[in-house]
Amino acid sequence: MPTTYEDLTVGDTETFGSYTVTREEIVEFAEQYDPQPFHVDPEAAADSPFGGLVASGWHTASMTMRLLVTGILQEADTRGALGVDEMRWLAPVRPGDTLTARTEIVEKEPWGEEYGKVDVRIETLVDGDVVCSMVGLVLFGRREGE
Amino acid sequence: MPTTYEDLTVGDTETFGSYTVTREEIVEFAEQYDPQPFHVDPEAAADSPFGGLVASGWHTASMTMRLLVTGILQEADTRGALGVDEMRWLAPVRPGDTLTARTEIVEKEPWGEEYGKVDVRIETLVDGDVVCSMVGLVLFGRREGE
Numbered sequence: 001m002p003t004t005y006e007d008l009t010v011g012d013t014e015t016f017g018s019y020t021v022t023r024e025e026i027v028e029f030a031e032q033y034d035p036q037p038f039h040v041d042p043e044a045a046a047d048s049p050f051g052g053l054v055a056s057g058w059h060t061a062s063m064t065m066r067l068l069v070t071g072i073l074q075e076a077d078t079r080g081a082l083g084v085d086e087m088r089w090l091a092p093v094r095p096g097d098t099l100t101a102r103t104e105i106v107e108k109e110p111w112g113e114e115y116g117k118v119d120v121r122i123e124t125l126v127d128g129d130v131v132c133s134m135v136g137l138v139l140f141g142r143r144e145g146e
Numbered sequence: 147m148p149t150t151y152e153d154l155t156v157g158d159t160e161t162f163g164s165y166t167v168t169r170e171e172i173v174e175f176a177e178q179y180d181p182q183p184f185h186v187d188p189e190a191a192a193d194s195p196f197g198g199l200v201a202s203g204w205h206t207a208s209m210t211m212r213l214l215v216t217g218i219l220q221e222a223d224t225r226g227a228l229g230v231d232e233m234r235w236l237a238p239v240r241p242g243d244t245l246t247a248r249t250e251i252v253e254k255e256p257w258g259e260e261y262g263k264v265d266v267r268i269e270t271l272v273d274g275d276v277v278c279s280m281v282g283l284v285l286f287g288r289r290e291g292e
Contacts, residue, residue, distance in 0.1 A: 029208075032208075032212065033208035033209065033211055033212045034208070034211045034212065035212075035215055035216075036215060036219065036224075036226075049225065056208075056211070057226075057227065057229075058204065058207055058208045062179035062202075062204045062205075063179065065179055065180045065202070066178065066179045066180065066181075069181055069182060070181075073182065079195065080182075080184075080203075080235075081203065082234060082235065083203075083234035083280075084230070084233040085231060086229070086231060087230040087231070087233065089226075089228065089229055134229075
């Protein structure tokens with residue numbers, strides 16, 4: 001049975017997934033959505049404060065979403081999300097980096113009759129360091145009659 | 147000369163850009179980064195609360211970033227962003243929708259000697275309605291000696 005609102009407890013944590021990003025994917029994403037020089041142009045990136053190509057922060061967030069969908073949401077009765085608070089890009093993601101995700105339930109409250117809102121701290125890690133952190137406001141289904 | 151921290155005034159607003167999203171792009175993005183049924187599977191999407199395929203919120207944010215880069219950031223002395231606050235997905239984005247962006251400078255403060263942090267309310271619009279809203283924390287370069 002898929003995970004519903006009732007199955008979640010504040011304080012629950014999970015660490016999961018693995019997504020290795022290539023130079024080609026960093027450039028391809030950025031050419032479409034974030035064509036700043038330090039994301040698409042290796043020479044300009046080398047001269048930037050980053051010292052080399054780095055992934056767009058939106059790309060990092062999107063890869064993190066992929067980890068969440070594959071690792072958790074496929075088994076959960078989720079109904080989308082209201083949004084995200086406090087997203088911070090804390091360290092650059094570079095070609096060859098392998099991302100994992102860590103989640104912690106920080107708050108939950110009913111959201112109408114049918115849904116529950118669950119605030120989830122989502123951290124993206126590379127080699128144990130947090131490179132991106134955010135709080136997702138996720139809607140879960142509630143079991144009938146609870 | 148590129149836009150620097152000194153050129154920006156709290157209250158400044160701009161509306162710009164145009165990005166039309168196709169069904170193919172919605173599915174392609176979501177298959178890679180957010181493969182939930184209402185983003186990738188037309189039949190499942192028709193039965194979902196959305197009543198049809200909708201773009202991943204991360205896709206909407208990424209398209210908004212593209213509008214920002216093309217419309218503003220290419221002419222600006224920006225040094226990346228610290229993160230995003232209060233991102234809200236307010237209405238679904240569907241195949242064929244054309245997105246525009248609206249920005250408003252809501253706060254600015256020096257950030258060390260070299261940078262200034264500028265908080266920018268960024269709204270994504272479809273047919274005049276706000277479909278996504280966030281506050282970007284953007285670092286701009288400061289002019290020497292100011």
